[in-house]
Amino acid sequence: KRTSPGQEEFHQATEEVLHSLEPLFEKYPIYKENKILDRLVEPERQILFRVAWVDDSGEIQVNKGYRIEFSSTLGPYKGGLRFHPSVNTGIIKFLGFEQIFKNALTGLQIGGGKGGSDFDPKGKSDREIMKFCQAFMSELYRHIGATTDVPAGDIGVGGREIGYMFGMYKKLTNRYDGTFTGKSLKWGGSLARTEATGYGCVYFAKNMLEAKGETLKDKRCVVSGSGNVAIYTIEKLYHMGALPIACSDSAGMILDEEGIDLNLLKDLKENQRARLSEYVKYRKNAKYTPVTEYPKGRNAIWSIPCYAAFPSATQNELNLEDAKELLKNGCKCVSEGANMPSTNEAVDYFVEQKIAYGPGKAANAGGVATSQLEMAQNASMVSWTFEEVDAKLEQIMRNIFESVSTTAAEFGQPTNFVLGANIAGFRRVADAMIEQGIV
Ligand code: NDP
16 A cells, blocks of 8 residues: 555555465465565556547547556466546556556466556547557557467447457558457457456356256346346346346436347447447336436445346445345345455455355456456467357366465355355466576
């Protein structure tokens, strides 16, 4: 806190990890002796840059650009780019820090990094989005590469933005390689990458529930957000025979007791780029509640009675009061598609209550794992079928669950997947750091 003042989200993420690691440090002093955590909280490299561009009215706009290369111990820096007005150093650092352990949990050779900008894509024309992406890449291109740092999407960065950034990267470097993941299927993307984070998050929930002899079939589910992760969480929930009944965006939420109309949701969000409030124009029985009507300090979506909840929008969208309300109404499972969506108090409550709680760094790791599968396909110049990639994703999520749950059991807290995920992820990076020496 002394050396990184004001970076609240980063402090929150590091405190959660530190707390979980105490039993490991007690049992194995080697990690403290090697100052692994002291080294890991300091990014290997932080790149902060100006992004100047001209909007449609001819006015000059200036934004901040970030790429924080946290750890290359296990492979090239890997992690998404976020375009959202709330982006600052503390947010990119929390995301990059979590990414180290998440990527370690996949068992694949990927290091951790994250980047983005305080640019707000909302209300911008397609041309403005392209201009911004090109300006952003005119600096970032010199820092990234297929074997050094491989960015992907995150909030506000989807297939369209990756396309504009890759186009500029290719022009500036004269290279056509797998430096980005989340690319279009027409020019190097992987089948099932778009679906991977949401699908993986539901696979993780399935694993947690199977261990308790339960399933998602016929269960009411609530999913926050309505972006990439939320949409494909809803799709996989339908595949599992569950009933997703609610989702949200930053302006409000919808409750559709008959089940979310997925085709309508995709059309509104992926094609029309419309607000979620439009949904009720087409589905008369659904109810829209704007954020202005939420109870003070609360996210109303967590008051809807459900069996399983999938926070898939953003950080700190679920606090202790929300957590209590969820469980009071019968919720038995929380699987996090978003990064750090629950406050630390809410996380502690879920763990105390011993529900099936999958923290983001384990439950949403399917996205980055499939990005690595995209890198593997690009490097070997082959393409796998949707079924092949999806089968690998399902297996990776099962492996992550097994690693997390056996580690939790090893430390005497078999239902504490926060402890299991943090220790399992940390241990893989830490052991590699010790072998690679002090650098
Ligand atoms: P998208 O931009 O596709 O969607 C984000 C959704 O969350 C939108 O519905 C958005 O609403 C809502 N949202 C964003 N910020 C806020 C906010 N401050 N308050 C309320 N709602 C908000 O992003 P993704 O679906 O890709 O990402 C969602 C989460 O998943 C993030 O935490 C991300 O880090 C995490 N994640 C994503 C991965 C991926 O592969 N894409 C991989 C692993 C984690 P609105 O449109 O109104 O802003």
